[in-house]
Amino acid sequence: MSTYVFGHTSPDSDSIVGAISLSYLKNQLGEDCIPTRQGEISAETQFILDKFDGTLPELKTSVAGEDVYIIDFSDKAQAPHDIMEATILGIVDHHKLGDLTTSTPLECWIRPIGCSNTVVYEMYKAYDVEIPKDIAGMMMCAILSDTVIFKSPTCTKVDTKAVKELSKICGVEDYKQVAMDMFIAKSQVDGASARNLNTRDYKAFEMNGNKVGINQLEMVDISVLDSRIDEIMTDMKAMKEEEGLHTIIVLLTDIMKEGSTLLTVSDDESKIETAFNCKLENSQVWLDGVLSRKKQIIPFLQPQF
Numbered sequence: 001m002s003t004y005v006f007g008h009t010s011p012d013s014d015s016i017v018g019a020i021s022l023s024y025l026k027n028q029l030g031e032d033c034i035p036t037r038q039g040e041i042s043a044e045t046q047f048i049l050d051k052f053d054g055t056l057p058e059l060k061t062s063v064a065g066e067d068v069y070i071i072d073f074s075d076k077a078q079a080p081h082d083i084m085e086a087t088i089l090g091i092v093d094h095h096k097l098g099d100l101t102t103s104t105p106l107e108c109w110i111r112p113i114g115c116s117n118t119v120v121y122e123m124y125k126a127y128d129v130e131i132p133k134d135i136a137g138m139m140m141c142a143i144l145s146d147t148v149i150f151k152s153p154t155c156t157k158v159d160t161k162a163v164k165e166l167s168k169i170c171g172v173e174d175y176k177q178v179a180m181d182m183f184i185a186k187s188q189v190d191g192a193s194a195r196n197l198n199t200r201d202y203k204a205f206e207m208n209g210n211k212v213g214i215n216q217l218e219m220v221d222i223s224v225l226d227s228r229i230d231e232i233m234t235d236m237k238a239m240k241e242e243e244g245l246h247t248i249i250v251l252l253t254d255i256m257k258e259g260s261t262l263l264t265v266s267d268d269e270s271k272i273e274t275a276f277n278c279k280l281e282n283s284q285v286w287l288d289g290v291l292s293r294k295k296q297i298i299p300f301l302q303p304q305f
């Protein structure tokens, strides 16, 4: 029986590349693993697959009765709907511990570092398995993406060291240029619907019985969305209704200006104002220096519930 390896819903590059890199490692260790994904990939991930000859993992949204490894999440809200009917053999992650539980012992590699692929890189070293050139290139890009080219407060020395070593393996000397090209691909918004934008990097969280949805758009220049804010907010209102959310937040993160415009539709905006010590104007605010959802948004928002 094959084991399926996948990341979170609305998969980002770390989730897709992580499914590939972890599956390859497990296969070398004698397990039969297949990388899968829970949704459509982003332009950024397509850029990475194209650049390093990666194969798109197959779409799999139901896992009842299967053995699985999960990577880049441990929240039930980001898992397939029937995850509790699967056997979770292991978790590889770099987020807060979520609410998934298991009935059997499992392997856990969870570290407070910049990227799940950095954790996978450490696993390759621990098991003394050689990383193929193409997989090294994809892992390098995933780490550069998650750490916003080392600017994110989630980035650690372990991540920068991993990128440098992976760049040698894949033969890409100027990894910062590759990263910029990757973020330019990610910033492409022409012709994208508001719903497409609002779900590009969308994650749902359970906060003391309230559902909170947070999407993040990381771009080289967020001003290209200035004329579309009303449209984005209208769609956020619709999403809030559809998903039964208490609060929906969209972060427009400018990786060059190093900060985010927070947009929200909430049953209680004061929770956001208290969390981030700010004043919302038309349900929006610029948060200087905020680049990381997991480190600069969730930990401040959660206590408000």
Ligand code: MG
Residues within 6 Å of the ligand: 008, 012, 014, 015, 072
């Ligand atoms: Mg992720």
Ligand code: MG
Residues within 6 Å of the ligand: 014, 015, 072, 094, 114, 115, 116, 146
């Ligand atoms: Mg990640």
Ligand code: MG
Residues within 6 Å of the ligand: 012, 145, 146
């Ligand atoms: Mg991210």
